[in-house]
Amino acid sequence: DSGVTQTPKHLITATGQRVTLRCSPRSGDLSVYWYQQSLDQGLQFLIQYYNGEERAKGNILERFSAQQFPDLHSELNLSSLELGDSALYFCASSADRGAGGYTFGSGTRLTVV
Amino acid sequence: QKEVEQDPGPLSVPEGAIVSLNCTYSNSAFQYFMWYRQYSRKGPELLMYTYSSGNKEDGRFTAQVDKSSKYISLFIRDSQPSDSATYLCAIGSAGNNRKLIWGLGTSLAVNP
Numbered sequence: 001d002s003g004v005t006q007t008p009k010h011l012i013t014a015t016g017q018r019v020t021l022r023c024s025p026r027s028g029d030l031s032v033y034w035y036q037q038s039l040d041q042g043l044q045f046l047i048q049y050y051n052g053e054e055r056a057k058g059n060i061l062e063r064f065s066a067q068q069f070p071d072l073h074s075e076l077n078l079s080s081l082e083l084g085d086s087a088l089y090f091c092a093s094s095a096d097r098g099a100g101g102y103t104f105g106s107g108t109r110l111t112v113v
Numbered sequence: 114q115k116e117v118e119q120d121p122g123p124l125s126v127p128e129g130a131i132v133s134l135n136c137t138y139s140n141s142a143f144q145y146f147m148w149y150r151q152y153s154r155k156g157p158e159l160l161m162y163t164y165s166s167g168n169k170e171d172g173r174f175t176a177q178v179d180k181s182s183k184y185i186s187l188f189i190r191d192s193q194p195s196d197s198a199t200y201l202c203a204i205g206s207a208g209n210n211r212k213l214i215w216g217l218g219t220s221l222a223v224n225p
Contacts, residue, residue, distance in 0.1 A: 002156065002158070004156075042201075042215060042216070042217040042218060043157070043201065043215040043218075045212065045213070045215075048212070056212050058212070088154075090156050090157070092156075101147055101159040101162050102159070102213070103159070104156030104157050104158070105156050106155055106156050107154075107155070107156050109154070
């Protein structure tokens with residue numbers, strides 16, 4: 001167990017629907033990162049939050065949004081889902097704003113049908 | 114040109130072999146370098162982390178950074194079937210956003 005908890009582990013939904021993925025960071029970590037991983041694209045950085053504030057944005061679609069709550073857990077909202085959104089979504093956390101590695105959760109596998 | 118290039122493999126070796134995995138990068142501003150291991154359907158797990166040029170060893174794993182050539186390597190000695198996984202390099206620069214640039218990953222199979 002890495003200490004980063006993601007729920008749900010699996011999600012199957014229809015095109016056009018909206019889903020919410022949840023992440024609880026490792027205890028003491030202030031930064032949360034969301035990544036999308038598909039077979040042909042590798043790990044794609046979506047967005048980072050630090051202590052409740054958006055810190056960096058990557059290749060996040062406008063249909064996607066995220067937030068980090070006062071208790072530091074984070075949610076990634078995916079709306080108007082398309083078949084191409086099917087992927088593994090990972091959350092990672094880190095301790096501070098300096099250099100260092102991330103700790104990843106085990107991911108949410110999203111299948112859009 | 115991608116910021117980080119990594120040969121996706123797949124790489125297949127016999128048990129006990131020495132494995133060499135590599136990434137090249139284009140931006141000399143990158144200051145820290147990591148290797149992650151990802152088993153199928155699991156999250157990436159940090160294996161090695163280094164700031165500077167040179168070698169860093171941890172058990173059977175050695176990370177090597179050559180900043181002048183913008184080239185990083187991960188060596189696995191006495192490879193085991195349990196090393197079968199995808200290995201991703203990640204490279205970053207210091208700063209508040211701590212954004213990492215990721216290689217696509219190299220798939221490794223160690224055959225008993």
